[in-house]
Amino acid sequence: MRRTLLPVVIIMVISIALGMAIAASSEAKDPTTVLTNTPAAQANAAVVPVVKTVQLTPINSTGNYRHPGVAEDSQGNRLVIFRSTNGKEYDYAYCPKGGTWSTPKAIANGNQPALIKTLYANIEIDSKDNFHCEWESTKTGAVYASFKDGVWTTPVIIKAKNVYRYDLISGLAVRSNDEVVTVDCEVFGRSKDIFLHRKGKNDSKFGIPFNLSRDKIPGSTQPDIAVDSRDHIFVAWKSDKLIPGVEENLVIYLSEFDTESNDVNDWLLMSPVLGWSFVPQVAVNSEDKVMTLCASSKVDQYLSRSYDPETQILGDLIPLDIGLARKPWHSFFTRLVAHGTDFYAAALTPERIIMLLKFDAENAKWDRVAEINNVAAEMFDMYSGYEHILIAWNSNKEPTSVFLTTVDVDPFSKIKIKSVSNLNVVKNTERTFFRSYTLNTLTWEANPENIQKKITITAQRVYRKTRTEDDSKWAPIFELAETVFKFEDRNIPADSDYVYSVTCVDDKGHESKVY
Numbered sequence: 001m002r003r004t005l006l007p008v009v010i011i012m013v014i015s016i017a018l019g020m021a022i023a024a025s026s027e028a029k030d031p032t033t034v035l036t037n038t039p040a041a042q043a044n045a046a047v048v049p050v051v052k053t054v055q056l057t058p059i060n061s062t063g064n065y066r067h068p069g070v071a072e073d074s075q076g077n078r079l080v081i082f083r084s085t086n087g088k089e090y091d092y093a094y095c096p097k098g099g100t101w102s103t104p105k106a107i108a109n110g111n112q113p114a115l116i117k118t119l120y121a122n123i124e125i126d127s128k129d130n131f132h133c134e135w136e137s138t139k140t141g142a143v144y145a146s147f148k149d150g151v152w153t154t155p156v157i158i159k160a161k162n163v164y165r166y167d168l169i170s171g172l173a174v175r176s177n178d179e180v181v182t183v184d185c186e187v188f189g190r191s192k193d194i195f196l197h198r199k200g201k202n203d204s205k206f207g208i209p210f211n212l213s214r215d216k217i218p219g220s221t222q223p224d225i226a227v228d229s230r231d232h233i234f235v236a237w238k239s240d241k242l243i244p245g246v247e248e249n250l251v252i253y254l255s256e257f258d259t260e261s262n263d264v265n266d267w268l269l270m271s272p273v274l275g276w277s278f279v280p281q282v283a284v285n286s287e288d289k290v291m292t293l294c295a296s297s298k299v300d301q302y303l304s305r306s307y308d309p310e311t312q313i314l315g316d317l318i319p320l321d322i323g324l325a326r327k328p329w330h331s332f333f334t335r336l337v338a339h340g341t342d343f344y345a346a347a348l349t350p351e352r353i354i355m356l357l358k359f360d361a362e363n364a365k366w367d368r369v370a371e372i373n374n375v376a377a378e379m380f381d382m383y384s385g386y387e388h389i390l391i392a393w394n395s396n397k398e399p400t401s402v403f404l405t406t407v408d409v410d411p412f413s414k415i416k417i418k419s420v421s422n423l424n425v426v427k428n429t430e431r432t433f434f435r436s437y438t439l440n441t442l443t444w445e446a447n448p449e450n451i452q453k454k455i456t457i458t459a460q461r462v463y464r465k466t467r468t469e470d471d472s473k474w475a476p477i478f479e480l481a482e483t484v485f486k487f488e489d490r491n492i493p494a495d496s497d498y499v500y501s502v503t504c505v506d507d508k509g510h511e512s513k514v515y
Helices: 448-452
Strands: 010-012 034-036 051-055 066-072 078-083 090-095 121-125 131-138 141-148 156-159 165-174 180-188 191-199 220-227 233-239 252-257 263-269 277-284 290-296 301-308 334-339 342-348 354-360 365-371 377-384 388-395 402-408 421-431 436-445 457-466 475-481 486-492 498-506
Touching: 066 121, 066 131, 066 388, 066 402, 078 121, 078 131, 078 388, 078 402, 090 141, 121 165, 121 377, 131 165, 141 165, 141 180, 180 220, 180 233, 191 220, 191 233, 233 277, 233 290, 252 277, 252 290, 277 334, 290 334, 301 342, 334 377, 334 388, 342 377, 354 388, 421 498, 436 498, 457 486, 475 486, 486 498
Parallel strands: 010 034, 066 377, 165 220, 220 277
Antiparallel strands: 010 051, 051 402, 066 078, 078 090, 121 131, 131 141, 141 156, 165 180, 180 191, 220 233, 233 252, 252 263, 277 290, 290 301, 334 342, 342 354, 354 365, 377 388, 388 402, 421 436, 436 486, 457 475, 457 498
16 A cells, blocks of 8 residues: 655755865754755856755655656646656546645556657646646557646547557657657557657647658657647657668657658767767757757767758757766766757766756856755756756666656746737838839738737837848848837849748747847
């Protein structure tokens, strides 16, 4: 019978560089709370962040809780899911903002398909603060359910198109229209391919899977997914088929797909290093810049690489300067998230310490932010909250337990403003008594999604670029009030061929994407 002890809170507060404690014991509200100082992981950091860890599972449990997923909604409510001690289902713990964590409970009262094996769990949030959860279950598919205000939907299986899924790894994302998308590896004939599964906001189940990789690259496995402001998806995956006579085996690829699942540009080789690469990750920041991350056995390093879809420029390979533990394979394990314009990575060291790092774009390097755990860790998940990076992890020594660690980071606005709707351009020639001139008349409408999300628009900006020049850049030409929906671009060359974009600016100064 499962013990129902309240979870014990263990708070680890990183001290400042001189070793002075940030928190005093008098601040502890619970007599079981322990305050400790962990080593500062970033010697040159101006401010050492506060790191807090909470044990979510009963402290005296004799079972094994594993493989967590974590997310936080826009209100600060938090959810963590993880494999239960019986190994046959997934449990969850929930904490409303300002409240306390619930004891572990079976998702949907245990009304879920029985697990065979499990490795990954994923959670993402939609615009209505629903938690969309996916966890690995059967050979024929993963399990999906959503959660809000203490209520679970009935779990359903995201079925593989053919016989079975190849590995127990998948990626989950939510588009701006609240469509849920997942990617996994499935055996298709004699090949292993990446399949996309989609579920609309009002749909009760997922549609027919779509083969994204279509056997262009032999043996595509271990996919991860991210979504940009245009709702394009970026998928990173590993080539899992050895190529005779080629040393570069098990390499990482990145591809962009539009909302109709069409390829956008060529697939990109993200790990041009001799040897084998594993566990790819991909994230897209608020400027639609892309970052990938993987583990490379040849150089015994975690390697990152950036990509700018607008300019189609690939960055250099940047190491995290963390070595890999080789046995078992998942001892080298990583997670990657975007936090506003920033990227954060978490990587498992050979000593099984989860290290949190932040990418320094100006100097093209990763800075260590914090050490997450002071007991050996196994698997973990990471999420970008408004003012925290959240990492849910399970310990390595059996019986295993699940913990949640939060790291203070600079806050950012998670609200994505949309550009205007139904932009129309009409080219006219007007004549006066002395001369004639050309003008383009732009008309548009307010984006209903901004209205629905109650985003306060304070201004609109008009951009243009030359259609016929490949290297043409967007140039701002005018700023208008939020109530104006027409603009005349006058006195332009008669043979000009311009394209336009009208962006929205909110009351915090955030501007929508120019495209």
